[in-house]
Amino acid sequence: MNFLEKLLQKNKEQIATVIVEFSRQMLYFPLGSKAKKLEITIAGYQVAQRLYAHKPLSKEWAYIQNLLGYTYSFRMKGERAENFELAIEAFKLALQVRTRENYPKEWAETQINLGITYCHRIRGNKANNLRKAIKCFKLALKVCTPKSEHWAKIQNELGNAYLKIEKKGKVDSLLKEAAINAFTSALNVFSNEEDSYEWATTQKNLGNAYRQRKEGNKDENLEKAIKAFESTLKIFDKNSNEYGRIKNNLGIIYLEKRNGDKKENLKCAIQAFKSALKIYVYDYFPQELAITLASIGKAYLSAEEYTKAYEAFADTINIVDFLRLEIIFGSGIEFDKQNLAEKWNPHYQGILEACLNLAKKQPDYFAHAIEYAERSKARNLVELLNKKNLYPIENCYSSNKKLYQIHCRKLNILRIEILNKQWQKQSKQRLRKFLQESNEPIKAIKKTIECINKELEKLMQKRDNLIQKINKIDPNFKFTQKLNEISFSEIKALVGQHTAIIEWYITNNQIITFIITHNEEWKIKKEPPFWASSSEDLDNLIKWCKEYFEAYYAPRLKEYKDDNQENNNKKAELKKQWEDGLTIRFQQLAEILHINDILSHIPKTCDRLILVPHRFLHLLPLHALPLSEKQDQCLLDKFKGGVGYAPSCQLLQISQGLQRTEFRELFAIQNPKNANLKSLDYAKLEVDAICKLFSDSEVLKQENASEVALKESDKLLSSHCCHFACHGKFDLKSPVESALLLAEYEPEHKSSAKDQQLEEDGRLTLREIFELTLDQCRLVTLSACETGMVDPDSISDEYIGLPSGFMFAGSPSVVASLWRVDDISTAFLMSKFYENLTEHRQKPFQPEEGAVAIALNQAQCWLRDVTNTELMQRIENLPLSHTNKVNLIKIFNQYEKNNEKPFYKPYYWAAFCAIGK
Template identity: 35%
Template sequence: MNEQRTQAYLNLINQLLSCNDGDEPRILQENRELLDEGLVQVMVAVAQQYENAGRENEARWLMNMAQQLAQALGLLGEETTATANTPRDYLNFLMKTLLKISENRNPQVIYPFWEQNLDKLDDNLAQILDSWTREKLRQIIREQAYSIAVYIGNFSNLICQFPLGDITTHKEIAITGYEIALTIFTFEAFPQEWALTQFSLAIAYRNRIRGEKADNLERAITAYQEALKVYTFDAFPQAWARTQTNLGTAYSDRIRGDKAENLEQAISCYTKALKVSTFEAFPQDWATTQYNLAAAYSNRIRREKADNLEKAITAYQEALKVRTFDAFPEDWAMTQRNLGEAYRNRIRGDKACNLERAIAYCQEALKVYTFDAFRQDWAMTQNNLAVAYRDRIRGDKACNLERAIAYCQEALKVYTFDAFPQQWAMTQNNLSIAYSKRIRGEKADNLEIAIAYCQEALKVYTFDAFRQQWAMTQNNLAIAYRYRIRGEKADNLEIAIKSYHNALQIYTKDSDPLNCLQTAQNLGILHYDQKQWQQATEVYNIAIEAVENARLEALNPQDRQEVLSNAIGVFHRIVQAHLNLNQPEKALEYIERSKGRNLVELITQKNLHPQGVSQEIIAQLNELKQRVVNEQIRLQHQSINQKLMQSDNLTPYVQDHSYLKEYQQDLDNFIAREIKDPLFSLTQKVEPIPFTEIQELTDAETCLLQWYITGEKIIAFVVSADGEIKVWQSSEDDKNQFLDTFNNYRRLYYSENGKQEWKNQLSNLLQTFADILHINDILALIPDTCQRLIIIPHVYLHILPIHAFPINKNQILQDKYDVQYAPSCQILQKISQTFHHSDFNKLFAIQNPTKDLFYTDLEVNILSTFFTEPQVIAQDNATKNAVLPHLKSSDNHCYHFSCHGSFNPVNPLESALFLANKEPLTLDEIFELRLNKCRLITLSACETGMIDINSISDEYIGLPSGFLFAGSPSVVSSLWTVNDLSTSFLMIKLYEILFNENQQVSVPVALKTAQNWLENLTIEELDKFLEQYQPQIDKHLALLQPEQRPLYKESLKLIKQRQPHPFISPYYWAGFIATGV
């Protein structure tokens, strides 16, 4: 067959594949000079290529066309469908076939003989083959049996590829032959032949037409796994890689089993194959495996969805290094199209940019996938464009939706119900979504059309055959009925509810948490809007359990935070629904489940220890756990920085989790090897705190004040020891006014005038906050017996001095109660459980490392005298290298940092305390510390108590969280840039009170007392205070340069001009808070 003739055949085949239904006879008539046996052979060859590439619909269509053409040309003979052949006829044919194969197995020798005997290539031949072989094996010796097995194996290989006749039957005959061969090629006797036959059998089952698709894939997987018993990486690397790739494809297509687990298996197989199929050694295999890996990551259910899509994009782009437009145009186009789909689904980066990129990739694919040349691929690309335009952000929304509908209609020119039922159903679904969202036309009509398209899709997407797609369609149907205008409202809602519940049969919180979350969230909103509070709470609980499962799949804290943040509306509504049911205790429990979860888990796992092991094992365990935490924090830091650095937001960013996985594996191996406590597990889910345990944080004199800010209001919960919860809820206007005031507060704080206007207005701002929050109405809910208040702020409230809110003309909140703060009830519980240290005599202090804080030297010199074992690193000596070893292996009871500090609102993990040479001790480094005997951390520096108020999930990311994790039960920190002199006085008084043997007060009480003292300090009392510490002051002045000493006197002179109370402004004292126990 010459090359020119072959090209003519290929052109004709492309015409047939891309023509409209019904045009085939005309095209064949116009090209009748090409209708011959050669065309049939080329059709079969092309079909085989399509089948190997996974394009099964085209392959099947081409094979059917080849068979019809062969019959019309008389190539099948008149007796093709006759049943007149006797068993002897079949047996003679089989013997002749095996004899020819034994002499020469070249298809050019075998296939002409078979063309003359197509009437015998039917199911009867499979039966004859089976019965004759089994009988023959009883009569012959082992060596003869081996030869027969070889011939039968070759026979099966050849008939799998034979282009004429009924290819469905050919595959059945081949499977029979392989299974017979395996009775001779046993694992024990002939391992290599056994493995090769298992591999071939797996391919035959994967491509099998008869039988249930699910059954065939199970048998294929089993056969591939059998082959791998021989095809090991060390012994047969290429065969091992080829088998891994094929096994991965089988797992990707698998119908049975858990879909998520199947995809994990597929990813594992592809990843293994890449150890052998490298870019340098096998570029085409490498590119194919990268493409398959990308597809698996795109569909992956487990782990963090955003990260999976980044990996998919990266793998597709890798494949394009080989799959270029010039060298492999079809593969290039297919990869372009799928890359577009990955960008359409992408979570990271700018959504609008991602969608534009998705559209561009699809349009690139259409340079190859034309309607005339590649009809099916053209249709699939039309579908992808439809979805991209449906979701498009740029351009006119109404126009985009019209284009989406038009693209779907184009796809249906190819995707008919009869020819491509699955793709037809997919397109029906896409049309349904587009019409549900459509702006043009009558809304009522659009929704009816949307419902009709969903119902059409369900003709193919049945529960038994396509469960995932069935669930997706049920979800779409529910949305359409939820908004339906025609029909009875109650009936529509009932159908919507039923459809959502149908979808949740497949989208479970364990197997598919993200789809479960979305579906349950939509169902919950439906109940919520109908004021069906009980049903809403039940469904929202499913959504929250799905969120928590999805968080566990994420590898680093940043990803976990994003999962929770994306679902924060679910928490807002379940809290409100429980309040509407008069169940405030349940509302409080769900608030706790939404707050500071990363810190709760880190502290829990850090303090989790097995029973019955030595301290040496505990120490090794702690070291391995800390290594995992350090890597998680590093990845979180890296993730935030990467998002800030990306300029185009289109470049995929895939974090390297290899070290985290390695450290986690080392930890798991250590636990398995050294720890025999059956109840010990670091991977167990940290259970949320129940209300009974929240209540245990209170007593007869202690109440909790828990704040919560939702999208509509601000809520305050007062919990007392008697179990009663009282609730205050703001109006929406109050909430909006609070946000306006808060934004003004921040604007003034970060203004360019040195915060002077903010300082001037601070008292008025605190009064305004107290009024907006109706602080006196809330205090009226607190029992008269209460003397101590534990405040649990929420988001913005974390950085406001609630203790300094005025409650009347002459009183602030902490005048009425002792106030302590906590990030959440569960974090307070965790640190309370681990606080067992009463010693308070060993100090470690950092003193003025940048040498520009005049009064900090005096502060540390005085407070260090209270301790029996003080250790101070001062000024130039306080370098990072000098300080870190003390912090990492120290057993001090108090750590005092008198230095500069700064909060980084853009990347909170870069918030820092500044040591000598302005070297930062950052939050991520603080998480690495172990302060196991610490009782108090005092951060006598600026902005050390500020946290990330942009954390929607209220993760409490700031310097206090790092020290709480490091082991301190109590942290004193500041909410703004503080004054050097007033802070020094405040700190000296704080320690003076803590060491007053007559009082024995807690840190929060000592801080409150010190603040009240500073606020009300008169000039006369200031003089007495200075006189008390005059020896230390004189010593301090003596160390100063002569030109510095007048500055001390000048500053005191300025203070004394502020009569009668120089520090009465809350700026000087209210910024410090006590967090923890």
């Protein structure tokens, strides 16, 4: 043992004390980066904490935990949400020692710190976090002398918590009044001379409370807010963050003011925002800078200064992209990136409004509008695909190719493992939202999330260690990189002379529809090809969607859960009502979306259409929208070159970049056997007909169609087409748990370690699909229920559903369904679809782009229009068992006329859509 080790053993506590004090003082050192000083402080506290490992739960150890929590709550490096979680964990550890009985003063201090952190917490339910904060503050008040300075500080924090809780009606008014009372109580103690900072902070909070107050006259409340805010400007330093926030708040109030001259109010608002912008520096206050830029952007919009509004929103979005990148380098938690995207989504709406107004005179801004609309769509999936094949430079490993392969393989494994844990955590976080705080299951979910967090931390450490090793060889390698946004010229390159793109964007008050074709006459005429709805149209769309999904989910209501004849009859009746009502519903939807007006912008030379929906439009069969033209029943009839879908143009670009010319080998799942699932009697007909069209195939049937068999299949890795004829389920509560339902796995010897590891639950979830490798695959067909549905609640338009998993796994094209489909009609549709696709590919000089959409659309039109007689003829030529053939003949014999069309209703033919290439 050397001298330093001996010294450390003897003087651990003294050394820890010195390190703690040095670290604490580091925060107040006037020079250097604040972010770096915070990291040095945290590192110091962590070292001191380890030095007290021999005395866990001591007073000194708890003191360090409290300091750690405080510093984490201000940390600038990494992801903000994760830092708050670390702070909460540290405060809770401190409270194990700092009890009310033993250390009342310290206990109150930590309760206050914990309460403040809960107020700012990003994860979890906001209302629950604030309730926890209020509880902490009220506990701290119990050991404080009334009317003391400490008591007043707690009243100030308590008022803040009341103010942040979002409720409706009377409850909200009561909370705002409670906040005002708390701030007023604090101001009765604070003096603007002796306690100037605390007094000014409380005045600022009182100003916020009056701005949000529901009771009394709004204009009078805003005047009181202005008075409170302006009184603080004399106290706060003109270069401080607080001064900037006050100016930003004043700007917001002037935007909201109804009395006085509107132009003067806007002028005051803009001036206040400009004052705030002088203070906020990108390196130190990126979030505050983004907030103020967004605010001044709104002000410029109101003032109709659209160029300045565009510049402000563009800067805001660039900062938000920087913050997203920080999340990747920090915690790596995709759910936090989605939350960030949803929080800042309104600013994309702002820049679109500015662009479209500018485009009236400057056509280039129409291109910018589309670029920013694209930038906000399916962002997480685009980023995941972008970094999927990100590896070190191979030439750097010229002397050790084997090590290069090892590092690349480890990168792949870590990316998938980290992503898997992120999906697991997102699933549990969403599930927790559906449960009440008092429910027992919430405790189990919390424990699960804690376990996932620990596993994520280990994976992050592994990732960091691997990157360190790689950087010794390739110094410039990073685990991720900034995404290159798709430009308008690249979007234009996706359409040829005969292709059009219709791209929707839903804002808070209207539906914007962009039309993209090769035609550029609009630049000369200065009439950009887009359609903007009225607010009434948007209201009608939301109402339509609500009624549509209420009718769709009606048979699954709890009141029909019991399996009895009465309930089964009622469910069947509700299902039929929904099916029969689709034709009228789609006519209404076409009118709401003004589809005929939109089509008027498309040149008649275009015969192929690509639809890029937005938010809940992803859930609707837009290809089936009826048209007013007599010769065309719906979009499928008008565009013979195919009607396909893409989550975004950038994802379409990625799909088109995947060159998969081979289409010889098939991997298929056929009617997995599962005690909980109804047998799909016509899946065999479907798969047998498809297999005949491929030179080589592997089919996992019934009890053999398990997860384990699928994951262990070599054919899955090499196949050019994967076809799933099975059951599917979209999980509304947690879309990442949506799944294809396979056979239950029953190992012969459950005691063996291998079998225990491989044991599966019969659900191939979205999380598991992301782990698949389909590098040879040209097409994935999900011939199952609800396989094309995606998260309807994603404000930021994150494309979370089974198709996204297969696109990430490597397939450029996915065919999926938008509702629970019929077994018989689906079998006919799929067999015809593959026949069409085979014929298309056999024709010379046929492009790959759009081939899947053409084949599917033709099959859908055929199924819609096929007569009873034609179906009977087809049945005679199908490879059916005698029983199935007899059953089908009985079904079609029910139709009295031979020219009747059994599958004419949209329910039978409209569910499936072609997504991607």
